[in-house]
Amino acid sequence: MLVYRITKAIYADRLVASGGAARWNERGQFVIYTAATRALACLENVVHRSGEGLQEIFRVMVIDIPDELRIDLLVTDTLPADWFDFRQYGTCQRIGGEWIRSGRSPVLKVPSAIISNEWNYLLNPAHPDFQRIGLIRTEPFVFDPRIKA
Template sequence: MAYRIADARHALMDGYGALMFGGRWNSPGFEVIYASLSYSCAMLEVLAHIGRQGIIPKNHRYIKISIPQSLKIESFAKQNKHWNSPDTIASRAYGDKWIKEERTVALIVPSVVATEDKDIVINPKHPDYRKIKASPPQDIIWNERLFT
């Protein structure tokens, strides 16, 4: 099970944002969907990206993503010591190659904001993507202490 939190004004299972702007594991031009293997890590990833502005996000929703156990998933081993570098060169190079080669439908990677937790990068262009299912979007109950 994976969890994705995003602004509900955008499709939660589309990689358009990553396609346009890139992310830690993809360069612009490569469509992927970012999620986390735990709900709390997904929340932490959102908090890291929105910053501490003191404003509780009102439009965010979450989905649960179910990936059948029969599908092959690659796990990134922290073999490159620069995987978490702020410039993202090493992690993007790895992710771009993984996408181009269509090695697996999903790639498990360490979370940069919580390095003992895992995120998952999903390739919506992979042939096995159609086997992945997502729940309907659900409201997030943010604890206001996170924003004060």
């Protein structure tokens, strides 16, 4: 399965996590966020960057998750009704943190908070099977100047 990550070109040559806090992890928990499609990866960038810095040089990272790798699924029905609200970050971070600490799988499929019925995939670099996940290629990416946050 291919997943996608759009990042500044200077970071696009390797699969690395910053350890910064985000929806599904607390600061110091290293997770790589990817999306099921290029379009969702684009929208995630626009939302999280608040439209700033989109004129810089970006690349699409095309990442292969081998079909035989275990992927845990976070079922939306098990989350609070307002899980996507910014005020629920703590709840989501606890859920993601538990997955990271458990070491159950190298990948967690999570719902997109931006688009219903779309999916993001979290990669755990500390999992032994992470080594089997590969950066296939990078592609140029330019945010359309009509995109405004």
